Amino acid sequence: MGRIFVVRLRRVQAMRLTSVLALVTLLPSAALAQEPDTVTLADLTIAGVRYDSDTTGTRAKLGAPLQIRRADRPNSDGVVLTTWYYPNLILSFAPDDHRYTAIVQGPRYRTTRGIVIGDSLAKVRRLYGRPLAEVYGSELVYASSTKLTTLGITFYIKGGRVSEIMLGKVISVD
Helix, strand or coil, X not given: CHHHHHHHHHHHHHHHHHHHHHHXXXXXXXXXXXXXXXXXXXXXXXXXXXXXXXXHHHXXXXXXXXXXXECCCCCCCCCCCEEEEECCXXXXXXXXXXXXXXXXXXXXXXXXXXXXXXXXXXXXXXXXXXXXXXXCCCEEEEEECCHHHCEEXXXXXXXXXXXXXXXXXXXXXX
């Protein structure tokens, strides 16, 4: 009985490994196949703060945050983030003080292609094309063709409208 369990477990592990390898192989080509194009580093700019900006440049552009929190433990990518809170904007920074993600929660901030909170799903599709991944019309992920495709934009949709936007490292490497 114990031997049968081990054999089944190894088969399941082999199938999972095959699935992961297939996804890793297809992900870069899927990202490159987006229409009209992939997300560029310039697309990851929000509130005038570029993706590659650091905390000093961010503070110079946006001023002091309302609150700063440092995570107690690493995220799913193994990175301990420091998070800055502004009205309707949350910025996370990696240990090297460079931006990791930005989360837009209100209509004050516009993506470089012109999407704001409250815009329609149809407008997102018109301005960004076909997403790399979509979760039942409630989440659209657009990826960059650089940095091993971990960079991108995720649009969260509720009731056919954009409810939140995440820019930066939106695709986990695990």
